[in-house]
Amino acid sequence: MRVVRISCVGTRHLSPPSSASAHSDVSASSAGLTNADAEDASCGGTGTPSLRIKKRLTCVCFYRKRAYERICSNLTPLQEERLKRLTKRMNNCFDASRPDHQDALRALWSATYPEKKLEALISDQWKDMGWQGKDPSTDFRGGGFISLENLLFFAKTFPTSFQRLLKKQGGKRAAWEYPFAVAGVNITFMIMQMLDLEASKPRTFVGSVFLQMLSENEWAFDLLYCVAFAVMDKQWLDRNATYMEFNDVLRCTRAQLERELMMDDVFRIEDMPSFSLLS
Structure with missing residues (x-):
């Protein structure tokens, strides 16, 4: 089995440009749908609406499994505080010169290969984890420091699942597999785009639902990352x-992920059906 390189997301482009995708984006916009709606339809989903909250409204109703529910755009003090901290994490670029960022890299190595000593922060050993070169700092442009935090959280919280995905265990694998670590950076970036948390108030229902989860658990983003990685591999x-x-x-x-987050009985990340993929 060979692992091949894929480009880490350094700009806001997750998919290769093509006339088909461009046409899909235009069609979705003209129909009043978000890109996520179009993608959901292409993946066999039911197409949960992701309507946007208008600035002049404080609350908005939406249809969710035959019941109208209300999500307010006004955040609670706890939500504001945790969203602010999460946004700060998302905007924190990886800096290879910072001792704490260097320590985080070493911690990731130790959590991934507890029996193997890391020779140096710049080493060919990193390629074994699925980085594109011997210096993993060059692969963090798309996800920033939070993508390293996500990987470390996954390794420590769900070590069995982490090792299974790292080693590509289980199932019929392709001859050319995705590189584990770089895939992880792309997953972080994908979640940040999906939740659209850069705004001061949630602009999508998925973002609003997530903020409710964040008020219950400050590590909701990291838990969602672990679920996303397991879903991606499946x-x-x-x-x-x-x-x-x-x-x-x-x-x-x-x-x-968007379909599961919008389910009636999902109030925490742990309630998502795909959470059962983790061990």
């Missing part, structure tokens, strides 16, 4: 995908 296996289909798998992963 999608990869179900589709018998190869590295050329990685971006398609990532889009379908996003669509599945």
Whole structure:
């Protein structure tokens, strides 16, 4: 089995440009749908609406499994505080010269390979984890420092699942597999786009639902990351995908996460059906 390189997201482009995708985006916009709606339809989803909250409204109603529910755009003090901290994490670029960022890299290595000593922060050893070169700091442009935090959280919180995905265990694997670590950075970036948390108030229903979860658990983003990684790998296996289909798998992963977050009985990340993929 060979692992091939895929480009880490350094700009706001998750999928390769094509006339088909451009046409899809235009069609979705003209129909009043978000990109996520179009992606959801292409992945066999039911197409949960992601309507946007208008600035002049304080609350908005939406249809959710035959029941109208109300999500307010006014945040509670706790939500504001936790959103502010999460946004600060998302805007924190990786800086290879910072001792704390260097320590985080060493911690990731120790959590991933507890029996193997890291020779240096710049080493060919990193390629074993799925970084594109011997200096992993060059792969953090798209996800920033939070993508390293996500990987470290995954390794420490769900070590069995982390090692299973790292070692590509289980299922029929493609001859050319996705590189684990770089895929993780792309997943962080995908979640940040999906939740759209840069705004001072949630602009999508998925973002509003997530903020409710964040008020229950400050580590909701990191938990969602772990779920997303497990879902992505399952999608990869179900589709018998190869590295050329990685971006398609990532889009379908996003669509599945959005569907699950909008379910009536999902109030925490742990309530998501795909949370059961973690161990």
